[in-house]
Amino acid sequence: MTGSPTNSFEEALESRAQAVETALARLLEQRPLDGEIARPARLLDAMRHGVLAGGKRLRPFLVMESAALFDADGEAVLRVAAALECVHCYSLIHDDLPSMDNDDIRRGKPTVHRAFDEATAILAGDALLTYAFDILADGATGLPAATRLDLVLGLARAAGIGGMVGGQMLDLDAVRVRPGEAGIVTLQAMKTGALIRYACEAGAVAGRANAADRERLAEFGSAVGLAFQLADDLLDVTGDAAQMGKATGKDHGAGKATLVALHGQDWARRQLRGLTHQARTLLEPFGKKASLLVEAASFIAERRR
Amino acid sequence: MTGSPTNSFEEALESRAQAVETALARLLEQRPLDGEIARPARLLDAMRHGVLAGGKRLRPFLVMESAALFDADGEAVLRVAAALECVHCYSLIHDDLPSMDNDDIRRGKPTVHRAFDEATAILAGDALLTYAFDILADGATGLPAATRLDLVLGLARAAGIGGMVGGQMLDLDAVRVRPGEAGIVTLQAMKTGALIRYACEAGAVAGRANAADRERLAEFGSAVGLAFQLADDLLDVTGDAAQMGKATGKDHGAGKATLVALHGQDWARRQLRGLTHQARTLLEPFGKKASLLVEAASFIAERRR
Numbered sequence: 001m002t003g004s005p006t007n008s009f010e011e012a013l014e015s016r017a018q019a020v021e022t023a024l025a026r027l028l029e030q031r032p033l034d035g036e037i038a039r040p041a042r043l044l045d046a047m048r049h050g051v052l053a054g055g056k057r058l059r060p061f062l063v064m065e066s067a068a069l070f071d072a073d074g075e076a077v078l079r080v081a082a083a084l085e086c087v088h089c090y091s092l093i094h095d096d097l098p099s100m101d102n103d104d105i106r107r108g109k110p111t112v113h114r115a116f117d118e119a120t121a122i123l124a125g126d127a128l129l130t131y132a133f134d135i136l137a138d139g140a141t142g143l144p145a146a147t148r149l150d151l152v153l154g155l156a157r158a159a160g161i162g163g164m165v166g167g168q169m170l171d172l173d174a175v176r177v178r179p180g181e182a183g184i185v186t187l188q189a190m191k192t193g194a195l196i197r198y199a200c201e202a203g204a205v206a207g208r209a210n211a212a213d214r215e216r217l218a219e220f221g222s223a224v225g226l227a228f229q230l231a232d233d234l235l236d237v238t239g240d241a242a243q244m245g246k247a248t249g250k251d252h253g254a255g256k257a258t259l260v261a262l263h264g265q266d267w268a269r270r271q272l273r274g275l276t277h278q279a280r281t282l283l284e285p286f287g288k289k290a291s292l293l294v295e296a297a298s299f300i301a302e303r304r305r
Numbered sequence: 306m307t308g309s310p311t312n313s314f315e316e317a318l319e320s321r322a323q324a325v326e327t328a329l330a331r332l333l334e335q336r337p338l339d340g341e342i343a344r345p346a347r348l349l350d351a352m353r354h355g356v357l358a359g360g361k362r363l364r365p366f367l368v369m370e371s372a373a374l375f376d377a378d379g380e381a382v383l384r385v386a387a388a389l390e391c392v393h394c395y396s397l398i399h400d401d402l403p404s405m406d407n408d409d410i411r412r413g414k415p416t417v418h419r420a421f422d423e424a425t426a427i428l429a430g431d432a433l434l435t436y437a438f439d440i441l442a443d444g445a446t447g448l449p450a451a452t453r454l455d456l457v458l459g460l461a462r463a464a465g466i467g468g469m470v471g472g473q474m475l476d477l478d479a480v481r482v483r484p485g486e487a488g489i490v491t492l493q494a495m496k497t498g499a500l501i502r503y504a505c506e507a508g509a510v511a512g513r514a515n516a517a518d519r520e521r522l523a524e525f526g527s528a529v530g531l532a533f534q535l536a537d538d539l540l541d542v543t544g545d546a547a548q549m550g551k552a553t554g555k556d557h558g559a560g561k562a563t564l565v566a567l568h569g570q571d572w573a574r575r576q577l578r579g580l581t582h583q584a585r586t587l588l589e590p591f592g593k594k595a596s597l598l599v600e601a602a603s604f605i606a607e608r609r610r
Contacts, residue, residue: 036467099423118404134461156439162341169348
């Protein structure tokens with residue numbers, strides 16, 4: 001061990017990202033599965049464009065490291081991680097559409113509707129969302145039926161009307177509605193928080209953790225989700241587009257309400273330190289086994305892009 | 306019993322439609338489920354607009370009558386039917402979007418993106434698709450975990466890249482690619498056939514049918530799906546917009562390839578008779594119990610709107 005803790009964390013992040021990238025590429029091969037009639041090439045290409053685009057793969061990392069606390073099976077965990085990433089990437093494809101955020105660039109590449117067209121981007125998102133449930137439910141995931149079902153239900157609830165999609169609706173309405181602090185907290189807990197929370201919980205489910213540990217991981221995920229959003233809002237004010245690989249200052253420019261806009265940058269940085277501490281405390285029972293997850297929380301709170 | 310068989314069929318269709326409408330209205334109430342943070346009113350309104358819009362509810366009918374062959378539990382079947390209808394309605398909402406079919410009217414009412422806006426319509430579709438898996442996976446469905454998981458996987462595969470969404474992609478490409486007969490058959494089997502086939506199969510699954518009966522119902526569903534599409538293509542040539550509650554002649558006008566365009570109306574009517582006969586033959590082992598399903602096949606083949 002010669003690297004600093006931070007280097008070994010970044011190496012782990014990179015290595016998990018490669019593992020999930022390989023799993024996603026395999027899941028998005030041309031050959032149809034049992035019961036599929038055909039996989040239209042253009043749709044598959046658009047799905048790949050939206051998914052196999054690199055990125056930090058934070059949600060898969062959280063799934064994998066949470067699962068590792070409970071010595072979960074590697075292949076099962078990789079599929080759960082891939083399913084969550086499909087949902088995350090579908091949400092990016094739809095959020096980027098002209099009628100939503102109207103973004104041309106994502107991770108330094110043209111967005112799916114720019115590389116293909118709007119209809120194809122909508123369908124690619126639809127197909128990725130659907131496929132996420134397929135991946136979890138498939139026997140190839142190797143977990144007992146009740147566990148796979150648990151994962152399906154949790155993902156549906158984290159991603160649906162009462163979670164991510166609902167949060168995106170609130171976000172689109174925010175310019176008009178101008179939510180107060182409580183409204184912003186709800187919006188963010190739904191739009192970005194729910195899926196990050198679920199990534200950590202799903203790792204515990206895949207590892208067949210007991211109820212208390214599962215709840216502990218979910219709470220850890222909530223703290224990480226809050227930190228992620230605060231750091232994002234800070235970056236929107238302080239970051240630059242080249243580092244981010246996407247447009248910045250958009251929320252700030254649009255006068256969109258964020259907690260950073262309400263309370264200022266210093267408050268946000270204090271909050272982030274508190275959340276990092278809370279995340280670390282939650283994982284103390286797992287000892288050294290949880291060190292990568294604890295570092296992930298700090299990395300997310302302190303990230304510069 | 307004073308009505309003709311057809312009248313009693315239409316009464317049964319209407320009564321099942323009302324039952325599923327009630328179930329859908331209950332599923333789309335404002336109160337969040339466990340694990341949902343909140344249900345944003347605007348998103349919920351758009352989902353309701355797209356779902357609680359009447360219609361024949363053919364897919365739910367097929368689920369319910371297929372399940373009735375195996376004396377399945379009523380509440381479970383209603384939820385399975387509602388989940389399939391959520392998927393069907395999401396697909397209509399997305400298909401109607403300006404970048405797809407650009408339709409302003411659906412079932413005589415403004416389409417969701419006309420009544421709300423494009424972004425809200427996209428999100429309402431996303432939320433309905435996600436919710437379908439929630440409904441199936443939820444313990445409230447009352448079926449054993451393995452059965453619910455089976456339903457989830459089947460729906461994902463029928464609705465996803467190798468089924469309905471893939472078929473919509475092929476359909477959008479059809480004007481450019483001009484598929485031949487084999488291509489049209491694949492397109493239609495995916496775009497409309499897969500979900501109709503699955504409606505019948507899902508009824509058998511909910512009724513915990515044996516493998517042979519399940520396959521028989523799936524084949525019946527395939528025949529019904531083919532008949533549905535052929536009848537639709539005929540109506541596009543012969544129907545009028547007031548009867549249909551939507552624009553007609555669009556496919557024909559766009560020079561879109563259909564089997565009716567390839568082989569003519571007389572051929573199509575002969576095919577429809579053959580499919581109705583095939584459907585009836587497949588259900589012979591179930592005797593009188595299957596009479597409503599047999600009538601449904603005829604109704605779909607002969608429908609005028």
